[in-house]
Amino acid sequence: MQTCSQCNSSSPDQATHCIHCQADLHEFSTTAVALKKFRANPRVKAIRISVANDACSHCYELLQTYPKDEVPRLPHEGCSHENGCRCFYEPVLSEMSIT
Numbered sequence: 427m428q429t430c431s432q433c434n435s436s437s438p439d440q441a442t443h444c445i446h447c448q449a450d451l452h453e454f455s456t457t458a459v460a461l462k463k464f465r466a467n468p469r470v471k472a473i474r475i476s477v478a479n480d481a482c483s484h485c486y487e488l489l490q491t492y493p494k495d496e497v498p499r500l501p502h503e504g505c506s507h508e509n510g511c512r513c514f515y516e517p518v519l520s521e522m523s524i525t
């Protein structure tokens with residue numbers, strides 16, 4: 427499942443464009459928007475992929491932390507869950523420096 431950041435509609439994992447507003451989901455899904463934001467933030471050192479509790483085994487295997495420039499796209503292509511991939515990105519922040 428992908429959520430459109432423009433209109434909040436859900437589209438299937440396979441959709442390339444939002445089924446409601448036709449936004450390009452490679453750019454405007456909520457996960458794509460989050461990833462872009464984390465990459466642009468210098469305090470984010472790495473990006474972790476988190477999975478839903480009932481995620482499929484394929485998604486669980488990919489549950490790990492990635493360097494910012496090697497983060498795989500979501501939704502995972504091989505996801506076999508009936509509701510599709512619901513993984514999301516989480517920022518790994520650098521240690522706060524002395525303020």
Ligand SMILES: [Zn+2]
Pocket residue numbers: 430431432433434435444445446447448449
């Ligand atoms: Zn939309």
Ligand SMILES: [Zn+2]
Pocket residue numbers: 481482483484485486502504505506507510511512
């Ligand atoms: Zn999955």
Ligand SMILES: [Zn+2]
Pocket residue numbers: 484485501502505511512513
């Ligand atoms: Zn997944």
